[in-house]
Amino acid sequence: MFPCVVARASTMEMISSGMGGTLSGSIQLMRAELQVLSPLVPIREVTFLRFCKQHAEGLWAVVDVSVDGDVLRPNDGAAAAGYMGCRLLPSGCVVEDMRNGYSKVTWVVHAEYDEAAAHELYRPLLRSGQALGARRWLASLRRQCEYLAILCSNPLPSRGDGHHEAISPVGRRCMLKLAQRMADNFCAGVCATAAQKWRRLDEWRVEGGDQQQPRAAGGEDKVRMMARQSVGAPGEPPGVVLSATTSVRLPGTSPQRVFDYLRDEQRRGEWDILANGEAMQEMDHIAKGQHHGNAVSLLRPNATSGNQNNMLILQETCTDPSGSLVVYAPVDVQSMHVVMGGGDSAYVSLLPSGFAILPDGYSNAVTPDPTSQLGSSPDAQGGGNNINTGSLVTVAFQILVNNLPTAKLTVESVDTVSNLLSCTIQKIKSALQANIISP
Incomplete structure (x- = not known):
């Protein structure tokens, strides 16, 4: 819940x-x-x-x-x-x-x-109570209750505009179940919970001892890199999985604006390498709540991108007053046809990536002075109902870097994933014309 x-x-x-x-x-x-969905907390x-x-x-x-x-x-x-x-x-x-x-x-x-x-970037949010306080719990409870009410309805509602594929109610429930697993795995990867056996790269030991310890480009800790060995259990591909996660603050850019941008399939090509620089087409849309941003979607790259015959994007978006998620994973067409037909989704392999978007804990009543004590605003002191003017955005990628579970993790793989993460953040910054404060 x-x-x-x-x-x-x-x-x-x-x-x-x-x-x-x-x-x-x-x-x-x-x-x-x-948990608060950030490697900094x-x-x-x-x-x-x-x-x-x-x-x-x-x-x-x-x-x-x-x-x-x-x-x-x-x-x-x-x-x-x-x-x-x-x-x-x-x-x-x-x-x-x-x-x-x-x-x-x-x-x-x-x-x-x-x-x-906790990192000082997140202390105003923690002090405001919006991270793990009563408002956060109630907002999540309300959103999940709306989802359960829709799940129990028959038939499940879709967008119904005539442009989406017809999927049976059983198929839609299978898609929702797969999307829930995807979102759960995303959260477990961001916070490195014990649910998945992640190891920080400073704990990762390369067998043989003839290679240097892999680390992020430049040796900085701004991107947390973790890895795990997947033996091909149902629902995930076998091999070495690398997770790259970082959080940034976008002062003056509201969480709603960030959320609306990231879930816009027409602008997907501006930041998503899977879109090959183009817009994507929404094949299906399953509502998960009264807010139009709570949904599970199936996206397809445009025909000119050349990979529409073998890859789709499963995406879950959810939002409430306390925060938002945009989580997605590439899936192959054959597997999704099985799920859409009501087949077992437990055997669909996916590695989630995405974004967690939270308010930054400051209010519009006070312009934070970076030289002053963090948390000096009314909301940071736990009071007031002011609308937050800034966002805290966590970006996380999970990528299969080698399809052999016993393979060694290389510095090149770490650098490639780290650079992809940094490039994605810069593209989002440019599109939103936002300022960024890094850890």
Whole structure:
């Protein structure tokens, strides 16, 4: 329900199963990884007790509280490097049945965390509460509820303009399932969660010892490079997969403007190497919510680009007031025909790339002074309803650099992917006529 907030969650122990055959009074010991989609913000690992109680007919409370002792940073360097200490003080939600098909949800997040673990580019957003605060949780909940309502409808709605291919409701649900896996893998790659066995390049050891350690061009840390060895499990190609991720701030460029630009198939050729400099054609469009930006699309390069016979682009776009995603992956035509016909999508191989777009945490009431303390705006102090004027954009590519899982990772492969990422950012900057602040 919270794909951009919760990387992983598990119940470690059911301490009490509730009373009277209901979950009222239940207590669970749980563990979760909370994420902000950027390599500059470490994952928050929390272990907490969850208590559920029914206060009245149609009125429930769900409360979490950490069982960790404190938020102090670990002493050893290896643990400290990827640690963002966090402790939940009593947090959670109250859910009330409105008896008209709707629920009223009141959400509270009360937590303390180690701000020094996050890059200063993201500190205003964290302080504003828009990154992992109550507004973020509620926005995600509302968007997912809209998606579930559409998923349960029959038939599933499409754009219906006569220019899209006819796909059965079963085929559309298979496409939505494939797109969800694609988006989940994208998020796992950005934040390097334990769900996928990524290794930072400074941890990557080249067998034989006769090659230098691969690293990003120029030896800088502005682009986080990771790799993993895929053995060809269902849903991903075998070989060495390289992930390149970076985040930048676009002051004065709204998140909505960035989102609208990146999902515009007519301007795709301005930044996407897969488009070969041309526009793309939308073959199918499946709505995922009331906002027209919440959708799964199937894109095809224009006929003049020469590769339209064997490659399509599966894309998922989602947006709410707290942030947006544009995630895509090349897929072969034959596999997509199977999925569109209602076939199993679990065996379709894909490697996702895309963008996570967040507000920068500043408000339009204050023009940030780069020489002053970050977070001096009203929103950065946690108050105000001002519209954010800038964006934080994370760009992430996952690319198969060798189709042999045992192959060595080369410096040339790392440099090629790093340069592709940097070039894409520059093209977007030019198209939006935006300024960029790098880490």
